[in-house]
Amino acid sequence: MIAKALKEGVYTLFKGAPNKQYNYKQVSSILDVRDEPTRKLISAILNELVGDGSLVESDRGKYKFNTRKNRFVGRIDGTQQGDAYFVSDELESDVLILNRDLNQALDGDLVSVRIKNVKGKRKVFGEVIKVVERGKSEYSGTIRLGKKFAFFIPDNPKISVDFYIDLTHINGAQNGDKVLAKIISWPKGKKNPFGSVSVVLGKPGENDAEIHSILSQYNLPVHFPEPVEMEANSVSKDIDQNELKKRTDFRDVLTFTIDPEDAKDFDDAISLRKSKNDLWEVGVHIADVSHYVKPNSLLDQEAYKRGNSVYLVDRVVPMLPEVLSNGLCSLRPNEEKYAFSAVFELSEHGKISKEWFGKTVILSNRRFTYAEAQERIESGNGDLAEEVLVLDKIAKALRKKRINNGALEIETEExxxxxxxxxxxxxxxxxxxxxxxxxxxxLMLLANKRVAEFMGKPKDKERVGPFVYRIHDKPSEDRLNDLKVYLERFDYRLELQKNKPASFAINKLLSDAKKKGDHALISPMAIKSMAKAIYSPENIGHYGLGFSYYSHFTSPIRRYADLLVHRMLFDKLNGSPSSNGKIVDSQCKHISGMEKQAVDAERASIKFMQVKYMLDKVGEVFPGKISGVTEWGIFVELHDSKCEGLVHIRSLTDDHYYFDPEKLQLVGKRYRETFGLGDDVLVEVADANLFKRQLDFLLVNG
Structure with a gap:
């Protein structure tokens, strides 16, 4: 059991029963903790929670939730203006913290905050009482050398202070180098911390330097700790005969993978064989990571910490060491592999007559790239073309049924x-x-859905235990109203249908926009109106997919959520006790947070590469479409490369322009020329700034 998740589980227990008191033995029993070391850890956690004001010791050795609490623990979310917001699960809304009240807290720090009442102000203000834990141990940025000392300028624009660095602590860095720096002290009353350079990354603009900077900015690791690598290398690589006796053997069943050309971590394989009564047996075989990564092992703790693999433009930061992710667990062709499988007997129309879940051993016969599989679908020729076409027919039937049930048809470009x-x-x-x-x-959606139904759908008054669901809430009325207002500016309507989800109206809207060539204009706002999908132990269904039950089962090499699901499914199949809901809730919050960090890092790496791609194109002219309008200018996305840059309002010198927020346009006061969303324009590349990862454009007349 992971200490951080355990602490959150203990806190959630008391918060959910604020009038009850418990001693450490009762807490251990409720959380189903039986081993002595973890019970002692619970005792220490109770004292920590008393220390930060979350609990009070009501009687000797007994604890209660502190209902009069005025101090809360949460994270700092900085702003580029220097102030910050305090975000805490304990509070319904964020709290504004002015720069003077940050008291040495930086963006991402875990802090204790006191709520302040400010006369005449409706907004809630706070003051940082204590920095509980720095959000980062190292910060990426640029070093500037002076005669007597150096300055470290963080890459993160939400950190508004520079670090003083003594020249004896620059670690060989040259002026202008990209570096990683640590805070070594921050004396009381001093505006800036004192730091030291821990790693010299290289020169600005170099791939390694910039990508390592991005990883540091989003608190993502570069290397695995040596003990984790050692544990990974010690895992047995042999197929164990005793283990085979516990598994269903699929080695003689035709099996293959379909993946991107550059893929190395093959999470999933598909098997196919004819069944009786014109039915097909389709096996969705998933790498059995849980066989190798045991709960609470060093590998497990590191995988949980990372949450998922991160796919940057030029590299992958894996959740598991390469010996596992690209080797032992990867379902490579012509190698016997352990799998966790979801096997379905179904018709070519996608109707399921039987399903089975269990541990298997497989032998993949063929590795297809997507291009090779597509060639067989289009031409009907090539090895295993008949089998690929059968699966294609089944998949299209499943997709049609999903769309008819209200799944969203949003096409996104990668x-x-x-x-x-x-x-x-x-x-x-x-x-x-x-x-x-x-x-x-x-096929992956099918497996994910049916596993979630098996785990979460009650059968014959069966008690349903906690589970890791992938949930997606329906769009709020406020967001749908905002979308309607936006659409009216472009003569589109969101025609909601009685007794049908809004997804049907959104699908029709996107279809109409695509026919008129406005898909790029309408689709982003439709996506923006949606809630974000997250992990949760509380099931509300997946709105976007049109599923009442959904989870992630099919990618345990690269997602910790799937590894948890494998363990829970295996426990249920073997009649073992279910997991504790409060611990699962904490785990879901953590992996949802790590997923967001990974997505942000991936976007940052794309933006860096787009700017780098445009470096030698400064002065060239490209056609594009206005993708955003603000009071400081217009954003233009180039047609071919999809690179986006800003035409600053001050560069529009033919008139004095102002921003019309109602029509989302820049309007010229004198000549009344307008620039609005979706307008086609010609732009010249004025600047490509790798440090800021920004492109500046100039509008070209005509």
Whole structure:
């Protein structure tokens, strides 16, 4: 059991029963903790929670939730203006903390905050009482050398203070280098901390320097700790005969993988064989990571900490060491592999007659790239073309049923780069999802959905235990109203249908926009109106997919959520006790947070590569479309590369322009020329700033 998750579980227990008191033995019993070391840890956690004001010791050795609490623990979310917001699960809304009240807290820090009442102010203000834990141990940025000392300027624009660094602590850094720096002291009353350079990353603009800077900015690791690597290397690589006796053998069943051309971590494989009565047996076989990564092991703790693999433009930061992610667990062709499988007997129309979940051993016969599988779907030729076509037919039937049930049909584009031998981007293109991609997508969705139903759907008054659901809430009325207002500016309507989810109206809207060539204009706002999908022990269904039950089962090599699901499913299949709900809730919050960090880092790496791609194109002219309008200018997305840059309002010198928020336009006061969302324009690349990861454009007349 992981200490952080345990602490959150203990806190959630008391918060959920504020009038009850418990001693450490009762807490251990409720959380189903039986081993003595973890029970002692609970005792220490109770004292910590008393120390930070979350609990009070009501009687000797007994604790209660502190209902009169005026101090709360949470994270600092900085702003570029220097103030910050305090975000805590204990509070319904965020709290504003002025710069003078931050008291040495930085963006991302875990802090204790006192709520202040400010006369005449409706907004809630706070003051940092204590920095409980720094959000980062190292910060990425640039070093500036002076004659007597150096300055470290953090990359993170939400950190408004520079670090003083003594010249004896620069670790060989040259002026202007990208570095990682640590805070070594911050004397009381001093505006700036004192730091030291721990790692010199390189020169600004170099791939390694910038990517390591991005990883540091989002608190993502570069390397695995040596003990974790040692544990990974010690895992047995042999197929154990005793283990085989516990598994269903699929080695003689036709099995293959379909993945991107550059994939190395093969999470999933598909098997296919004819069954009786014109039915097909389709096996969705998933790498059995849980066989190798045991709960509370060093590997498990590191995987939980990371939460997921991070896919940057030029590299992958894996959740598991390579010996597991690309080796032992990866379902490579012509190698016997342990799998956790979801096997379905179904018709070509996608109707399921039987299903089975369990541990298996498989032998993949063939590795397809998406392009190879697509060729067989389109031409009907090539090895295993018949089998691929059968799966394609089943997948299309499943997709049609899903859409008819109200699933959203939102097409998103994925920006990809072609890199040269030095890692420099030479081409930017948009990845298109073809039938081969959708084939795998639908089979994975099927497995994820049916596992969630098996775990969460009550049968014969069966008690349903805690589970890791992937949930997606319906859009709020406020967001739908905002979308309606936005659409009216472009003569579109969101035509909601009686007794039908809004997804049907959104699908029709997107279809109409696509026919008129306005998909790029309408789709982003439709997506913005949606809630974010997260992990939760409380099931509310997945609105976007149109599923009442959904989870993540199919990618345990790269997502910790799937590893948890595998363990829970295995426990249920074997009649073992279910997990504790409060611990699962804490785990869900953590992995949802790590997923967001990974997405933000991936976007930052894409933006960096887009700017780098445009470096040698300064002065060139490109066609684009206005993708955003603000009071300081217009954002333009180039048609071919999808690179986005800003045309600053001060560069529009032919008139004095102002921002019309109602029409989302810049309007010229004298000549009344307008620039609005979706307008086609010509722009010249004025600047490509790698440090800020920003592009500046100039509007070209005509």
């Amino acid at each position: 920006t990809k780069f072609k890199l040269d031998e030095n890692g420099h981007p030479v081409e930017v293109y948009q990845k298109v999802s073809l039938d081969a991609n959708k084939l795998i997508e639908e």
